[in-house]
Amino acid sequence: MIDLSQSEPFASGGNRFCYRHPEQAEICVKVMRPRRTAELLGRAPWYKTWRGESYFDDNLREQEGYSQRAIAANRSGLWQHLPRWYGIQDTSLGPAAVTDMILDSDGKPAPTLRQYLNQHGLNDEIRASLQRFSQWLLEYEVLTKNLIAHNLVLREEQGELQVYLIDGLGCASFLPLPKVSSYFAKRYIHRRIERMWLRVEWEISDKEIPWRKFEAEGLKR
Template structure:
């Protein structure tokens, strides 16, 4: 059983608490909140099982945090995922929300280009999200001065007839709708949305 301590705590969302893996700096462990049902977790893990059958070596970069199984901890059963770190410093990458509201370290042109890349990857490889919030996207800073946007939570969808999983036309429609729903059609719209929700 892995022991998670206060020093391992990274942050939390509406569904789970996130901790650094005590034995692997490139992984994190997500512990569901008490009110989070096992059914919710199982649906997410089923989607990752489907993604695991794909050849991810074709990806230009790993644009979502992948799932690596479950583990017993002193805080309960946790799910293990990739932990995104900046190549430049080795620090845990900050979220897109941070760079949009609290830092001007990355120019908007670079963020917009990275966001366009993320959208195209999601369409091309038919990977979808339920919750495309700026806090669920990390900005990985690379040594070559590039920025990669990596989805760290909310992967999956609830479509009863998943045409988007099979056909490019529907996958593009679905991703475009998701970007519009979560105010990602422009960085200005996203900033306004983030300030509105506080």
Template sequence: MSIQLSNQEPFAKGGNRLCFIHPDDPGLVIKVRRPDRPLEKKRKAKKFPKNLRPLSSLDDNLEEFKVMRSLDKRIGESVYQVVSRCHGFVETDLGKGLVSELVRDGNQKISHTLKQYIWDNDFTEECQQAVTEFAKTWTSLCVPSRDLLLHNIVVQRELDGSITRLLVIDGLGSPNLVPDSFYSRPARKNRAEKKIQKLHEKIEQLLAQRGAEEFPGYHGLLIHDGDASLNSTDERSEN
């Protein structure tokens, strides 16, 4: 049976997907493709030769699922120290949805992105330590990824606000057509280290913008924080 999502508001949206709380499990997120970003349109915007690729190769949900399956096989349980778990596909009234672990803080609110955390709190010593810890694990596991963007990493916090860990929720996999397993371990480690270097550059860029009044862009900002009392369109909460 298809899961109904169209009666609730997504808690966040990225460039490609809308994120909803799973109606049957508040610990899971269902990601569906944005209806205003059809794959045909996405392919048309690509340059040659990428515009010749099959539409399925541009489907972020499908790509993420494949990458997560291969990471699980290659790295195993330890990858979940730095990456959220993926649970496969469900049918929804907004199309095929990819189910993943929804990262929440100790107070049960949905965790903020690293972008929002730094914007709100500055790059605190505690956050610097969390990034260092994350970087150590990331490079030792040689996790393949596209650029690590501040809105694709979430900061999970304890009930008292202290940081538990950083988790990547999007942007995994290799940006090119050569599979990651083709490379030697030193080469994979080197690539992971480069991504961490770039992450630091992105943090510096955000810090330079921090004096401005408005949060830069909508990426990485929650639409709502997943507090059950806010889901007024959820029929069950009216009973």
């Protein structure tokens, strides 16, 4: 069991706390917030409540995302943009999703795309990095949910910025066709990439237009 009793999270999201492994600093340990699944279940529309609390557990959703066809194939080059997965493990704070930690050159958690854009904007370097990431998604047919700026982190490798997806694996399609068909997978991924670029455009804007409205208007272009 991983003892987190003396650890503080280095990051947190709406549903999970993120810790560095107390004995292996290059490992990330993600724990659900206490009682969060019950809270999400209680707020869910009636047609989702039949799934039970497990449906709202981000660790189980991440496990499902890592079990997709593209990752199970484990082709050479697959891990260029993904932290490796070490399963769900017991901790002193409950079950945790355990992955590689993406670190910068100083050994600190790598900055998010949002942090980079806030500091540097959409320069040529990050544009090229996102294009390489998009090509990788299509080549390996990796299914993701919406590619948002705080779920992508950046690390310099061989003189180039490399994008890593640290959260959001999985398929958000109502029908499972992208999970079983290469044709539908590529169509699905193209739509996720289109939304990713819209999200980048919104991140560098003044954000006066709420994201949902910005997205809806952008997809009409």
